[in-house]
Amino acid sequence: MPLSVSFFGAAGTVTESRYLIEDGDSRILVDCWLFQGHKELRTRNWVAFPVPPSTIDTVLLTHAHIDHSGYLPALVRDGFAGRIYCSHASMELCDILLRDSAFLQEKDAAYANRHGLSKHSPAKPLYTVQDAEAALECFTAVPFRKRTVLGSGLAVTLRHSGHILGAATVDLEWNGTRVVFSGDLGRFDDEVMLDPETIAGAEYLVVGFTYGDRRHDRGSPEDALAEVINSTTARGGTVVIPAFAVGRVQTLLYHLERAIAAGKLRPVPVLLDSPMAINASELLCTHPDDHRLPRDACVRACDIAQYVRDVEESKALTHNPMPKVIISASGMATGGRVLHHLKRAAPERRNSILFAGFQAAGTRGAAMVAGAESIRIHGEDVPVRAEVHNLSMLSAHAHADEILKWLGGFAAPPRETFICHGEASASQGSRIDSDPGWNCRAPLHLEKVVLR
Numbered sequence: 001m002p003l004s005v006s007f008f009g010a011a012g013t014v015t016e017s018r019y020l021i022e023d024g025d026s027r028i029l030v031d032c033w034l035f036q037g038h039k040e041l042r043t044r045n046w047v048a049f050p051v052p053p054s055t056i057d058t059v060l061l062t063h064a065h066i067d068h069s070g071y072l073p074a075l076v077r078d079g080f081a082g083r084i085y086c087s088h089a090s091m092e093l094c095d096i097l098l099r100d101s102a103f104l105q106e107k108d109a110a111y112a113n114r115h116g117l118s119k120h121s122p123a124k125p126l127y128t129v130q131d132a133e134a135a136l137e138c139f140t141a142v143p144f145r146k147r148t149v150l151g152s153g154l155a156v157t158l159r160h161s162g163h164i165l166g167a168a169t170v171d172l173e174w175n176g177t178r179v180v181f182s183g184d185l186g187r188f189d190d191e192v193m194l195d196p197e198t199i200a201g202a203e204y205l206v207v208g209f210t211y212g213d214r215r216h217d218r219g220s221p222e223d224a225l226a227e228v229i230n231s232t233t234a235r236g237g238t239v240v241i242p243a244f245a246v247g248r249v250q251t252l253l254y255h256l257e258r259a260i261a262a263g264k265l266r267p268v269p270v271l272l273d274s275p276m277a278i279n280a281s282e283l284l285c286t287h288p289d290d291h292r293l294p295r296d297a298c299v300r301a302c303d304i305a306q307y308v309r310d311v312e313e314s315k316a317l318t319h320n321p322m323p324k325v326i327i328s329a330s331g332m333a334t335g336g337r338v339l340h341h342l343k344r345a346a347p348e349r350r351n352s353i354l355f356a357g358f359q360a361a362g363t364r365g366a367a368m369v370a371g372a373e374s375i376r377i378h379g380e381d382v383p384v385r386a387e388v389h390n391l392s393m394l395s396a397h398a399h400a401d402e403i404l405k406w407l408g409g410f411a412a413p414p415r416e417t418f419i420c421h422g423e424a425s426a427s428q429g430s431r432i433d434s435d436p437g438w439n440c441r442a443p444l445h446l447e448k449v450v451l452r
């Protein structure tokens with residue numbers, strides 16, 4: 001039976017990943033996105049899954065980010081009855097992220113119904129908290145760096161990919177063919193996360209190229225944070241940092257603690273307003289083998305922030321004029337509590353808004369970084385007069401040179417390499433294509449490629 005891989009919506013946009021490998025009548029799904037970003041893309045979440053979920057035998061997950069895991073509750077509700085394999089930390093992060101995602105879907109549907117905002121009556125959530133809980137029952141953790149047999153003719157090896165806690169490359173051996181999925185690769189020499197581990201070989205490689213043609217600022221994150229925060233608080237302003245609850249928040253806390261300890265940053269109240277980020281930060285201390293921080297550094301980083309769990313407390317914080325740093329999700333300002341803080345902070349010149357990494361096209365984050373004079377939040381046009389910065393050195397995604405460095409670990413080029421997950425400009429600009437030894441292609445959305 002031919003072995004094939006299908007690309008369900010990983011081409012042409014950055015924020016999602018979903019691949020189906022088929023061999024005869026068996027099917028394995030690698031990652032299971034939820035679309036984020038523009039409305040046009042989000043409507044893809046409602047399109048029926050390209051194959052009946054009941055026909056999928058196994059799911060392998062590279063990491064917990066919603067753009068890789070967020071559709072799983074719908075998949076399980078709609079008939080998937082197999083196991084979902086990932087690293088231990090990814091499993092614990094999914095427990096936080098999928099519940100939160102379901103909660104937000106339910107909240108959005110309820111809001112749409114209250115305000116008559118949906119064409120559908122009543123508006124339904126894409127999935128519920130109960131669906132997320134059913135999906136979480138299907139998870140099984142797989143250790144890092146150990147070839148684990150999952151079924152007849154099927155084995156998987158997870159290796160650290162850096163990026164976020166628990167993130168892995170998936171090295172799949174199926175009936176004698178080896179296919180590697182890079183997932184999201186992190187940075188080399190990151191102070192918090194481990195380097196992406198190199199892989200000696202594969203017959204087929206699916207590599208994510210989020211930052212294919214970009215480089216990140218090489219400056220010190222501590223100097224950059226200190227500069228923006230010191231100058232903002234000196235003029236009585238507040239710094240709002242929209243940050244991805246899992247990954248960026250923990251790195252930010254670490255650098256803020258270091259900047260204060262080094263005397264670069266004047267002590268300032270740091271408020272972490274995201275219950276999800278608080279829980280994810282605590283996981284950093286319970287998975288010491290998955291990152292570089294010694295336990296005391298982990299505890300110090302977590303201790304720097306005052307935690308805000310309660311909604312009323314969060315609202316009071318929005319209106320408190322004291323100079324401060326507020327870290328809140330989501331990282332691209334697509335939703336979450338950070339919107340309330342932005343609504344309040346953006347119109348005033350004394351404040352600053354500090355993004356911490358990649359902003360996908362169509363998000364409020366991308367608009368603000370590009371200099372938008374106003375943004376729309378909860379149906380209102382909010383003027384942006386605050387200073388806006390993007391500290392790209394805090395990105396959790398490898399840039400072009402780092403991806404090439406990781407690819408350099410292969411003893412021989414794979415038979416075929418699929419470049420996915422970049423915005424159109426990133427795929428076009430990627431440079432492995434020009435290396436004569438590498439046979440590359442950028443698959444299209446829904447394309448199915450026969451491997452052997």
Ligand SMILES: [Zn+2]
Pocket residue numbers: 063065163184
């Ligand atoms: Zn990710």
